[in-house]
Amino acid sequence: MRRTLYLKFLTGYFLFGILGFILVSTLTHQILKEELQRQEAHALYTECTEIASNYASNYYSGYMKLPELHSHIQTLSTYMNTRIRVVGVSGRVIIDSDDPEILAKDIEISGFDIGDFGGNYYMANDFYHTFDEQHLTVYATVTSNYKVRGYVLIHKPLSDIASNSYQLLNVMYVTSLLIFLLAFIIILMFTLLVYRPIRKIASVADAYINGDFSQKIDIHSQDELGHLAEALEYMANELNTLEDDQRKFVSNVSHDFRSPLTSIKGYIEAILDGTIPYEMQDKYLNIILFETERLNKLTSSLLELNKYGSHGKTILYISNFDINYIIRMTALSFEGTCKEKYISIELILSGQKLYVTADLAKIQQVIYNLTDNAIKFSSPDSSITIETTEKNEKVFVSVKDSGIGIPKDSLKKVWERFYKTDVSRGKDKRGTGLGLSIVREIIQAHNENINVISTEGVGTEFIFTLSLSKTQEET
Ligand code: ATP
Numbered sequence: 001m002r003r004t005l006y007l008k009f010l011t012g013y014f015l016f017g018i019l020g021f022i023l024v025s026t027l028t029h030q031i032l033k034e035e036l037q038r039q040e041a042h043a044l045y046t047e048c049t050e051i052a053s054n055y056a057s058n059y060y061s062g063y064m065k066l067p068e069l070h071s072h073i074q075t076l077s078t079y080m081n082t083r084i085r086v087v088g089v090s091g092r093v094i095i096d097s098d099d100p101e102i103l104a105k106d107i108e109i110s111g112f113d114i115g116d117f118g119g120n121y122y123m124a125n126d127f128y129h130t131f132d133e134q135h136l137t138v139y140a141t142v143t144s145n146y147k148v149r150g151y152v153l154i155h156k157p158l159s160d161i162a163s164n165s166y167q168l169l170n171v172m173y174v175t176s177l178l179i180f181l182l183a184f185i186i187i188l189m190f191t192l193l194v195y196r197p198i199r200k201i202a203s204v205a206d207a208y209i210n211g212d213f214s215q216k217i218d219i220h221s222q223d224e225l226g227h228l229a230e231a232l233e234y235m236a237n238e239l240n241t242l243e244d245d246q247r248k249f250v251s252n253v254s255h256d257f258r259s260p261l262t263s264i265k266g267y268i269e270a271i272l273d274g275t276i277p278y279e280m281q282d283k284y285l286n287i288i289l290f291e292t293e294r295l296n297k298l299t300s301s302l303l304e305l306n307k308y309g310s311h312g313k314t315i316l317y318i319s320n321f322d323i324n325y326i327i328r329m330t331a332l333s334f335e336g337t338c339k340e341k342y343i344s345i346e347l348i349l350s351g352q353k354l355y356v357t358a359d360l361a362k363i364q365q366v367i368y369n370l371t372d373n374a375i376k377f378s379s380p381d382s383s384i385t386i387e388t389t390e391k392n393e394k395v396f397v398s399v400k401d402s403g404i405g406i407p408k409d410s411l412k413k414v415w416e417r418f419y420k421t422d423v424s425r426g427k428d429k430r431g432t433g434l435g436l437s438i439v440r441e442i443i444q445a446h447n448e449n450i451n452v453i454s455t456e457g458v459g460t461e462f463i464f465t466l467s468l469s470k471t472q473e474e475t
């Protein structure tokens with residue numbers, strides 16, 4: 001059994017997990033870090049502008065002395081856990097919260113240029129090499145008398161912010177892991193609801209391929225898979241019966257061809273080698289002729305049936321015609337046979353003319369086959385009735401005899417190709433058992449119905465319907 005579908009799905013699942021992990025650890029981490037930096041910078045910036053406008057500018061305006069400013073800034077820096085510096089425009093450090101001695105020193109940040117912030121109020125780097133590690137630096141301008149005097153800088157190590165981001169990231173890892181595990185439920189559901197049924201369907205389909213149509217899929221869910229299983233089972237069933245039918249058909253055909261051929265061959269050989277004396281030859285030649293006629297009839301019946309496939313469409317030449325006239329003509333053609341058997345045909349026809357819409361030649365064949373049967377299976381001195389009645393836009397044609405009848409368990413089978421009841425096999429050797437199959441095919445092609453009512457030893461009646469013609473004229 002191939003497992004590709006399942007493997008593909010599992011691979012997809014693990015790929016989803018791995019890609020999810022990579023995504024969280026790279027892109028999400030990066031976005032998170034930047035977002036935290038931005039938020040931190042924003043918070044620091046508020047403080048920074050506060051210091052610049054309330055303290056540093058006071059110093060520049062002369063309201064506050066440098067040591068006082070220094071002590072304020074030191075307090076704030078301890079409180080905020082940051083390093084705060086006040087620098088001049090050129091970068092000279094005036095106050096540094098980390099350096100109490102700064103007032104006595106003259107330190108300048110080399111390379112300092114406020115333009116390096118590039119329009120932003122913060123940057124993340126080692127701030128002109130003044131730190132060993134990366135720092136977030138926020139600045140605010142100190143103005144006094146509408147002039148820029150310097151800048152307040154607040155520095156915070158990025159590692160402080162990163163530790164926050166790692167905590168958040170851990171939460172995200174745990175959440176992702178939970179999602180990954182929950183997604184496993186989807187795998188389980190897929191296995192139970194999709195994969196297993198598909199495997200089952202595939203294995204039964206394999207059995208069907210190998211000709212074992214007895215297997216059932218046994219999936220009855222009301223979804224597409226249930227529908228597929230049902231369709232496949234139906235198809236297998238159809239194939240099975242088709243195969244059965246075909247096998248039966250071929251064996252019947254071979255049987256029905258072989259027996260006359262064997263007897264023909266036997267008699268001819270006997271005539272040729274003199275086993276049958278000259279004066280007896282006529283009798284056996286007549287048997288040969290009889291058998292040849294039977295073969296001929298069999299062949300034309302088979303050819304006729306071949307025109308009506310079990311699913312193929314039969315081409316009908318529809319016209320309006322008088323069914324009563326067709327019945328009268330058919331009855332006439334049986335006159336000779338009837339005389340021989342002392343059988344009379346009684347016609348009870350509705351009206352003078354009764355127009356129906358159907359294929360004339362084919363309906364004539366139906367009446368012929370039914371009458372032929374009625375005569376064949378009637379005892380001498382009996383009567384056959386052919387009747388037409390009109391009801392609800394339909395014409396009912398009935399062919400009724402008081403002959404041998406059909407046994408109950410054979411009633412359904414008489415429509416099958418080559419079917420003959422045991423009794424009649426003996427009675428009518430010439431019959432092929434195809435007559436009624438042809439009748440049924442013709443009636444079905446017309447979308448009409450045919451029924452049989454029969455009691456063994458009492459008689460048989462075949463009734464079929466036809467469409468009453470809308471116009472009372474021949475077309
Ligand atoms: P064919 O019609 O090819 O000469 P057939 O008459 O034996 O052969 P069908 O017409 O198909 O074949 O009939 C099938 C079988 O049904 C007959 O052999 C017979 O056993 C039974 N049957 C048909 N019609 C009647 C009937 N009117 N009375 C009794 N049995 C009948």
Ligand code: MG
Pocket residue numbers: 369372373431435436
């Ligand atoms: Mg027949």
